[in-house]
Amino acid sequence: MKTSTTIAAAASDDSAILALFEELAIAAGKVVLDVFHTGCAVDHKQDLSPVTAADRDSEVIILAGLRQHLPHIPCVAEEESAAGICPTDIGDTFILIDPLDGTKEFVNRNSDFTVNIALVRNGVPVVGAVFAPISGKLYLGRPGLAELVMLDDGFAVVSRRRIAARKGFEPLTIVASRSHRTPETDDFILGHKNAEIVSVGSSLKFCLIAAAEADLYPRFGPTMEWDTAAGDAVLRAAGGSTQTVDGKPLTYGKRGHAGEKDFANPAFISRGLVVEAVTG
Known part of the structure; x- marks a missing residue:
């Protein structure tokens, strides 16, 4: 990780936390995409939802980074939760991780799967990163900023642009x-x-x-x-x-x-x- 990001993120600054989320989402996305291209076995959890090596490996990367650089913030992650591992006390600030959202899409060879990391404060999701490895689109949000980042095939940032929700018009x-x-x-x-x-x-x-x-x-x-x-x-x-x-x-x-x-x-x-x- 970048030293400046790590130091700033430790201070719980939203912009620095988002920068850390960006790095971790991209790193996890690389692993997810590798598994997507090479193929893997599909297991099922107790609720019969599918789980793959991509889910597990992505979560390991994200949690390792978060627990190293933001050790004071509890993490709630999908695969750990499925295994019965969850912080006893999440307090009013915690992180939610879905290492591979859209596992069914992933298994069915569709492109609509993402890596998700979010910071929740007082019940409100305030910082979030959503990375779609197939398209190279990374969506980021924090108070005062929402942006779309485009990555190339080597996962290098090509462009950044601010985004904003529109006022709806018919037909919606x-x-x-x-x-x-x-x-x-x-x-x-x-x-x-x-x-x-x-x-x-x-x-x-x-x-x-x-x-x-x-x-x-x-x-x-x-x-x-x-x-x-x-x-x-x-x-x-x-x-x-x-x-x-x-x-x-x-x-x-x-x-x-x-x-x-x-x-x-x-x-x-x-x-x-x-x-x-x-x-x-």
């Missing part, structure tokens, strides 16, 4: 899950006159809204906080929002609620700067 563009469509999602889409539908996997749905390429992302199927936090952080940094279906901001760090799985999200809707035109 709705992004929906490629692998997890539900009847509730279809009903939501039908309630928006002439909406254009884009099917995409992983946390890229948040990023399309953040980059002014879409307006709405309804999610009524199950998700976990590590699935959404990084993309949500990018979206909020770009001026968008994510709310539960009753209009409250989606919050993070949910644990110990009777009858609910720790770190599980309720249904939510992500938006750009959109005023919805709903028709019956």
